[in-house]
Amino acid sequence: MAFPILSAQEAAELIKNGDNIGLSGFTASGSPKVITEALAAKAVKEHEAGRPFKVSVFTGASTNNHADGALARANAIARRTPYQNTPDLRLRINSHDCHYFDLHLSELAQKFRYNTYGELDWAILEVAKVFENGEVVLGTGVGNVPTYAAKAKKIFLELNTKLPEGLYGLHDIYMPLDPPHRREIPIYTPSDRIGHPTVKIDPSKIAGIIHSDAYDGIKGFTALDDTTLQIGANVCNFLIGEVRAQRIPQEFLPIQSGVGNVANAVLFGLGDAKELPPFAMYTEVIQDAVIDLMRMGRCKFGSTCSLTLSDAKEAEVLDDLDFFRDKIVIRPAEISNSPEVIRRLGVIAMNTALEADIFGNINSTHVVGTRMMNGIGGSGDFTRNGYLSIFSCPSITKGGLISNIVPMCSHIDHTEHSVDVIITEQGVADIRGLDPVQRAERIIDNCAHPMYKELLRDYLKLGKGGQTPHHLAASLGFHTAFQNTGDMRLTDWSQYA
Amino acid sequence: MAFPILSAQEAAELIKNGDNIGLSGFTASGSPKVITEALAAKAVKEHEAGRPFKVSVFTGASTNNHADGALARANAIARRTPYQNTPDLRLRINSHDCHYFDLHLSELAQKFRYNTYGELDWAILEVAKVFENGEVVLGTGVGNVPTYAAKAKKIFLELNTKLPEGLYGLHDIYMPLDPPHRREIPIYTPSDRIGHPTVKIDPSKIAGIIHSDAYDGIKGFTALDDTTLQIGANVCNFLIGEVRAQRIPQEFLPIQSGVGNVANAVLFGLGDAKELPPFAMYTEVIQDAVIDLMRMGRCKFGSTCSLTLSDAKEAEVLDDLDFFRDKIVIRPAEISNSPEVIRRLGVIAMNTALEADIFGNINSTHVVGTRMMNGIGGSGDFTRNGYLSIFSCPSITKGGLISNIVPMCSHIDHTEHSVDVIITEQGVADIRGLDPVQRAERIIDNCAHPMYKELLRDYLKLGKGGQTPHHLAASLGFHTAFQNTGDMRLTDWSQYA
Structure with a gap:
């Protein structure tokens, strides 16, 4: 069967105002690169002609500048889920131009199949190869493709010539x-x-094949600084101690690591932590550092939902697939992030916090409680079901204007019930088995920056009793001080007395 | 092998200050009834003699007045997890006499096996029968018995003569x-x-067999009032609508229901909702209403961790076990509450909230953010992994002094990411697929009490932008108004302008 070859513009012309669209990929990896650009251009024209034009966009996780970026700039996204990290879309979400709902990544595919969000008009899938019978080899990220392909009424395939046919065999598609x-x-x-x-x-x-020719366009991470290196070292030392204490089995357990510079530093530390045996990953994203760990023999296998690699690293891997073929499997998001599998394997979950409160709750999503940053992503899938759930972050941001350890999180994405360990460059707070006041003392002692310890201890004295002795009027005082003065250190507890 | 027969006092004498003790049961059902009373008496004597005496108590869930009640009155509990609901223990927890940490019930057994909380010195297990080889038939609740029996250095068996040997076969013990x-x-x-x-x-x-002779001592529920009946009807009508819309399969799905009067009303409603087929339960607690539903043929099977029945209903069931033998299985907590199984079966999770906020977060545990009520129990296990997660509560408490729909929860146990539907006697807010402001509008419109709608709408106007437009200084204003005046209706937003 010969499929029609379309231009991106011809494909975009077929998409109507109000349509629901599912995109392939997970992070920029495997996300479409050309039809969404053409669709954004169409939206601009429609808007100029005074006609409404918005679509709902369902993905695996975040996408790229061609999809979320272009569509957001065109104000062409009505509904969006489950995760994003594009500056232009973030603006649309925070100004209510786009209805974004923030979902655990493991849940979107099944919710779609449960008919929760309506019908899917289109799927746009990046592929490395199309067989005559309609089978396709995907690119570097899977996301929710199996479900979108099954549920969509019509499908566009973006055949990316940068993707070698040798990707065949790296994916493990299961629904x-x-x-x-x-x-x-x-x-x-x-x-x-x-x-x-x-x-x-x-x-x-x-409905058609559309040609594209581009890497995923991911930038390399910034160089590690002293703070992130120290966080990475603290995480590794903690894990070594847990193995020594026989709270983690001697053969070690699979690791999940979030994305970003702190996660990168943790992975860097694991490369050096020779006291730990070579390890496997059961994670949602493999980033550059993991490739290096595989070359070093420190990471022996990675199960992931995407290869989220910088363009240079992506080219390196795609040129040497035979080396990686027995070391990587790319799965759908509901499998890479499956609570069932995560709990069974005993995954050690390591994610980054925006802020942690002294009682052990975590904010992963909202800046000062109101502005959406990216979304919860897979952090809840792993945190809630991992063998051990670790959150790390620097103790301060902006040179100390912001403390990332606060009296009460301004938004909560992970509750005290699901958090085992909090780690900053200051140290490690293992809060398992502690009541709220004990947790607060340990987090302040071990994780808060010295410039904030006294303010936090004074807050703890303000509370008037109860197991979690919050002073409700003062509880968000760090945040309101920051809103009013730009410096959390100027928090004045006496105004709440 | 003949096991020594001990008095409760003799058993208690063997337990030392600082010991870790695991108790059988789940709720009052299957919890020990005599050794803990003797242990409390010993603690009183030790304290009178000026000697420290406290033990750490690990259970399946809550226990009873003989265990948590007596030990708390004697101030004999050092550490306690994962759940409790005894007034005297609640006092000790909120005054910091007892270090209580509040844990998802599915996690305690495995955390214990992972060596997270130290060694277990004793297990005290209520049993219906002891075989010569050490095998035991448990009572009406299992909890974490398999793990405590495997990990404890020494074990006391409370052989309860109220429990018929016919209980053999109702349990399904798997670790x-x-x-x-x-x-x-x-x-x-x-x-x-x-x-x-x-x-x-x-x-x-x-170490010994100790005789006991008592039912579990659970009181019947109070009669349903108009509010709880309306909540139950709203839940049932919602479920019927979901089946009609084919968002729930026609054959229906297993139900989990929390404990208490609201849960009882929901079950009562399901008995009448003849448009729904007879259903199965995959739940942690079977309470009186379920037994009636089984007699009526409305509930065809119940998988549970305990039979949490009033004494009269317990006697009825224990006298007629042949009727219930093919309708009930009692499992360990890590199986009854297993995330893997809950997600696989597609359980419809129905739990009670203390308060819900307009953005969809739930407080299940802390009164006015500070005082621990009971604990999260299994609500997180089911909510986070269910096919559909419903929270219900009355829209107001104390005649309107308290609104259970608030701008921001004073404590969060279930985040917006895990909550699908909120139901009060006022109506149903299906918040799936909605962004935060859309959720707020729907929850205020459909669930808030009329006397609070305008206050909540005015709060939503206070926020200065961002996807979740909180006004942080005002966000806990309902709660501080209640602390200051005893009436949330007296909240004055103008003071935050």
Whole structure:
């Protein structure tokens, strides 16, 4: 069967105002790169002509500047889920031009199949190869492709010539049945393969093939500074201590690591922590540092939802796929982030906090409680079900104007019930088995920056009793001081007395 | 092998200051009834003699007046987890006499096996029968018995003569291997049995058998009032609508229901909702209403961690076990509350909120943000992994002095990411797929009490932007107004302008 070849503009012309669209990929990796640009251009024209034009966009996680970026600049996104990290879309979300709802990444595919969000008009899928029967080899990220391909009425395939056909075999495509017919997800070790190397698409749904030719466009991480290096070292020393104390098995356990500079520093530290055996990852994102750890033999296997690599590293991996073929599997998000599998494997979950409060709650999403940064992503999937759940962040931001350890989080994404350990460059607070006041004392002592310790201790004295002795009127005092003066250090507890 | 018969006092004498003790049961059901009373008496004597005496108590969930009640009155509990609901213990927790940490019930057994909380000196297990090889038939609640029996250095068995040997066969005792050796938990329908009817105990660890003779001492629920009946009707109508809309399969899905009067009203409503097919439960607690639903043929099977029945209903069930034998299975807490199984089965999770905020967060534990009520219990296990997660509560308490719909929860146990539907006697707010402001509008419109709608709408206008437009200084204004005046209606937003 020969599929029609379309230009991105021809494809975009077929998409209507109000349509629901599912995009391939997870982070920029595997996200479409050309149709969404053309769709944004169409939206601009429609808006100039006085006609409404917005679509709802469902993805695996964040996307890229071609998709979220272009569509947001065109104000063409009506509804968006489950995660994003594009500056222009962030602006639209915080100004209420776009209705964004922030969802655990493991849940979107099944919620879609449960008919929670309506019908899917289109799927736009980046692929490395199309077979005549409609089967496709995906790119560097999977996300929710199996579900979008099954549910979409019509499908566009972006055939990216930068992607070698040798990607065949790296993916493991599996879609569980839905309740009450669901069975176990039969993964018992990170390298288990349970599905197919391709996505099987009904060929009658393929509306066209569109050519593209670009890497994922991801920038390298900034160089590690002393603070992030110290956080990484603290995480590694903590893990070594847990193995010594036999609270982590001697053979170690699979690791999940979030994205960003702190996560990168942790991975860097693991490369050096020779007291730990070579390890496997069961994670949602493999970033540059993991590739280096694989070259060093420190990371022996990575199960992921995407290869979120800088362009240079992506080219290196795609040119040397034979080395990585037995070391990487790329899975759908509901499998990479499956609570069932995460709990079974005993994943050590390591994620980054925007802020932590002294009682052990974590804010991952909202700046000063109101402005959405990116979203919860997969952090909840791993934190809630991991063997051990670690959050790390620098103790301060902006040279100390902001303390990331606060009396009460201004928004809570992970509750005290799900957080085991908090780590900053100052130290490690293992809060397992502690009551709220004990947690507060340990977090202040071990994690807060010295310039904030006394302010936090004084807050703890303000409370008038109860197991969690908050003083409610003062509890967000750090944040309101920052709003009023630009400096949390100017918090004045006496005004609440 | 003949095991020594001890008095409760003799047993208590063997327990030392600082010991860690694991108790059988889940709620009052299956909890020990005599040794803990003797232990409390010993603690009083030790304290009178000027000697320290406290033990750490690990359970399945809450216990009873003989255990938590007596030990708390004697101020004999050093550490306590994962849940409690005894007034005297609540006082000790809120005055910091007892270090209580509030944990998802599915996690305690595995955390114990991961060596997170130290060694277990004693297990005290209520049993219906002891075999010569050390096998025991448990009572009406299991909790974490398999793990406590395996980990404890020594074990006391409370042989309760009120419990018939016919309980043999109602339990399904299964303990998963720990990572990296864990396999799937092979439950695919609520009635699947995967383990043994007895707990196999190393006979050399049995330090003695102690006789007891009492029902669990649970009181019946108070009569349903108009508010709780309306909440129950709203839940049922919502579920019927979801089946009609084909967002819930026609064969329906297993139900989990929390404990208490609101939960009881929901179950009562399900008995009448003949448009729904007879249903199964995959839940942690079976209370009186479920027994009636089984008699009516409305509930066809119940998988649970305990039979939490009033004494009269307990006697009725224990006298007629043959009727219930193919309708009930009692499992360990890590299985009844397993995230893996809950997500696989597609459980409809229905739990009660203390308060909900307009953005969809839930407080299940802390009164006015500071005083611990009971704990999170299993609500997080089910909410986070259910097919559909519903929270219900009355819109107001104390005749309107308190609104249970607030601008910002004073403590968060379930985040916006995990909450699908909020239901009060006023109506239903289905917040799936909505952004924060849309959620706020729907919750205020559909769930808030009319006497609070304008105050809540005015709060929403105070915020200065961002996706979640909180006004941080005012966000806990309902609570501080209540602290200052005893009436949330007296909240004055103008003071924050």
